[in-house]
Amino acid sequence: MVRRNVPLVEQVILELLADIDRGEFVRSNGVLPSEAELAQRFSVSRATVRDALSRLEATGVVIRRQGVGTFVNQFLSKHPAALQDWFEEAHGFVDALRSMGRNPEVLMLRAVVEPAGEVSDHLQVAPDDPVIVVEKIITSAGAPLIHSVNATPLSLLPPENQPRAVELAGGCESTFRFLDDYCRSRVHHQQSEIRAVLTGEKLALLLACRASEPCLQVEEVAYSVDLAPLFYGLNHFRGDTVSFRQIRRPSARG
Amino acid sequence: MVRRNVPLVEQVILELLADIDRGEFVRSNGVLPSEAELAQRFSVSRATVRDALSRLEATGVVIRRQGVGTFVNQFLSKHPAALQDWFEEAHGFVDALRSMGRNPEVLMLRAVVEPAGEVSDHLQVAPDDPVIVVEKIITSAGAPLIHSVNATPLSLLPPENQPRAVELAGGCESTFRFLDDYCRSRVHHQQSEIRAVLTGEKLALLLACRASEPCLQVEEVAYSVDLAPLFYGLNHFRGDTVSFRQIRRPSARG
DNA sequence: AAGTGGTCTAGACCACCAT
DNA sequence: TGGTGGTCTAGACCACTTA
Numbered sequence: 001m002v003r004r005n006v007p008l009v010e011q012v013i014l015e016l017l018a019d020i021d022r023g024e025f026v027r028s029n030g031v032l033p034s035e036a037e038l039a040q041r042f043s044v045s046r047a048t049v050r051d052a053l054s055r056l057e058a059t060g061v062v063i064r065r066q067g068v069g070t071f072v073n074q075f076l077s078k079h080p081a082a083l084q085d086w087f088e089e090a091h092g093f094v095d096a097l098r099s100m101g102r103n104p105e106v107l108m109l110r111a112v113v114e115p116a117g118e119v120s121d122h123l124q125v126a127p128d129d130p131v132i133v134v135e136k137i138i139t140s141a142g143a144p145l146i147h148s149v150n151a152t153p154l155s156l157l158p159p160e161n162q163p164r165a166v167e168l169a170g171g172c173e174s175t176f177r178f179l180d181d182y183c184r185s186r187v188h189h190q191q192s193e194i195r196a197v198l199t200g201e202k203l204a205l206l207l208a209c210r211a212s213e214p215c216l217q218v219e220e221v222a223y224s225v226d227l228a229p230l231f232y233g234l235n236h237f238r239g240d241t242v243s244f245r246q247i248r249r250p251s252a253r254g
Numbered sequence: 255m256v257r258r259n260v261p262l263v264e265q266v267i268l269e270l271l272a273d274i275d276r277g278e279f280v281r282s283n284g285v286l287p288s289e290a291e292l293a294q295r296f297s298v299s300r301a302t303v304r305d306a307l308s309r310l311e312a313t314g315v316v317i318r319r320q321g322v323g324t325f326v327n328q329f330l331s332k333h334p335a336a337l338q339d340w341f342e343e344a345h346g347f348v349d350a351l352r353s354m355g356r357n358p359e360v361l362m363l364r365a366v367v368e369p370a371g372e373v374s375d376h377l378q379v380a381p382d383d384p385v386i387v388v389e390k391i392i393t394s395a396g397a398p399l400i401h402s403v404n405a406t407p408l409s410l411l412p413p414e415n416q417p418r419a420v421e422l423a424g425g426c427e428s429t430f431r432f433l434d435d436y437c438r439s440r441v442h443h444q445q446s447e448i449r450a451v452l453t454g455e456k457l458a459l460l461l462a463c464r465a466s467e468p469c470l471q472v473e474e475v476a477y478s479v480d481l482a483p484l485f486y487g488l489n490h491f492r493g494d495t496v497s498f499r500q501i502r503r504p505s506a507r508g
Numbered sequence: 509a510a511g512t513g514g515t516c517t518a519g520a521c522c523a524c525c526a527t
Numbered sequence: 528t529g530g531t532g533g534t535c536t537a538g539a540c541c542a543c544t545t546a
Contacts, residue, residue: 067524196450196468196493214450239450321543
């Protein structure tokens with residue numbers, strides 16, 4: 001069930017990323033070949049090359065300057081990603097941490113089925129509809145980094161699996177995996193809000209830091225392709241060890 | 255000197271935004287016309303329509319579903335923007351706040367020329383090269399929201415204006431304006447890092463909140479089109495009244 | 509099967525930057 | 528002036544959803 005018919009754009013992206021990783025453009029001072037040349041080299045149209053470069057630019061890998069050329073963003077290699085990858089990609093923290101070379105572990109604290117209650121609004125269900133709540137801590141090198149509570153409507157699980165909900169959800173290292181493996185649902189997009197809060201006593205215990213330390217709170221709702229809420233998440237990141245990174249561009253023209 | 259030759263894509267974007275604001279697609283339940291129909295309606299190619307829709311999707315205004323259609327993201331109208339606009343656009347806070355209907359005011363605290371010191375690394379200048387430091391507070395409805403310190407290399411200012419640096423910089427409501435008006439430099443992109451910190455005593459005073467409250471810290475460096483650092487900024491947002499919003503999409507395919 | 513968005517092409521012209 | 532990225536077109540086919 002691993003349908004693949006990899007679009008040219010993505011192949012081009014992978015080629016370019018590999019070239020950059022290999023330091024292919026170092027001797028040219030970070031200058032990539034022109035779009036026309038890349039098109040020829042990869043035997044694709046210039047539009048396809050441009051599509052690939054646009055996506056690479058959107059994630060900050062590359063910088064384009066009209067009339068000049070395309071350059072690799074050397075800042076990124078000098079300053080290894082904060083949580084940029086997670087930030088832009090929308091997938092589990094565990095995967096994000098892995099892809100930045102850390103070695104995360106998941107500590108499952110709780111997996112229960114209970115009434116939606118306060119999160120019913122976000123999930124667009126009734127307050128007493130059952131949701132699967134999973135609480136976990138993600139550590140790296142033995143130190144806790146992230147505390148995460150996710151709530152998924154029980155109804156997403158096929159009826160025959162609902163009795164095993166706790167077992168199944170508790171066995172997954174991320175909600176993304178759970179949805180993928182057991183609910184046959186994929187996350188289409190996610191809406192998050194980022195705030196700064198203080199660690200309360202409970203959270204301080206869990207994150208192994210003092211109470212009243214600053215931490216980043218990320219509240220998010222994931223939606224399926226048909227815009228149904230898939231899960232609600234409330235995550236806290238240790239303020240001293242985690243930060244997000246973002247690249248922005250002005251679009252307005254004078 | 256207001257060159258304009260507005261690209262079709264941007265015109266299409268503006269038309270669509272206006273339509274959405276006007277509630278044009280409400281009766282159709284948020285469904286936009288198909289790309290082909292929009293192309294015909296605006297008398298542009300489908301590629302141009304797709305470009306416009308892609309950019310609207312990237313900022314979360316619209317959601318596209320293959321095989322189904324394009325929809326306005328009704329979540330956004332229900333929950334008015336946090337600081338999403340600033341977050342994605344890279345321009346001054348003041349503009350961002352204005353565009354979300356608030357009425358920000360700028361309180362200039364300090365404008366001085368001094369050695370770069372600690373920020374010399376970020377600005378790629380020598381530690382004793384002079385920079386213009388501007389410290390200000392942005393308030394809305396009388397309450398302070400943001401404390402901001404920006405450092406710009408003095409060398410960006412044309413030599414004849416350097417003696418007036420303090421006066422000029424102190425008179426601008428945002429560093430973007432200052433760069434635009436007096437340095438003939440534009441921001442090409444910005445790299446920011448977001449952390450959670452505590453308000454120290456000084457910051458608490460300035461933001462009119464208690465010390466040891468959580469707040470969001472955004473540290474950023476802006477680069478010109480030729481990748482020269484334009485300014486370094488260290489900003490603090492009151493944790494209780496400001497949050498960022500972000501929309502993410504997974505790109506990996508199973 | 510019909511209709512939607514997603515990918516891809518080949519070619520054109522423009523705006524910008526260097527020289 | 529020549530080369531770069533930015534915009535735009537018209538047309539083709541594919542992948543996906545819905546009925």
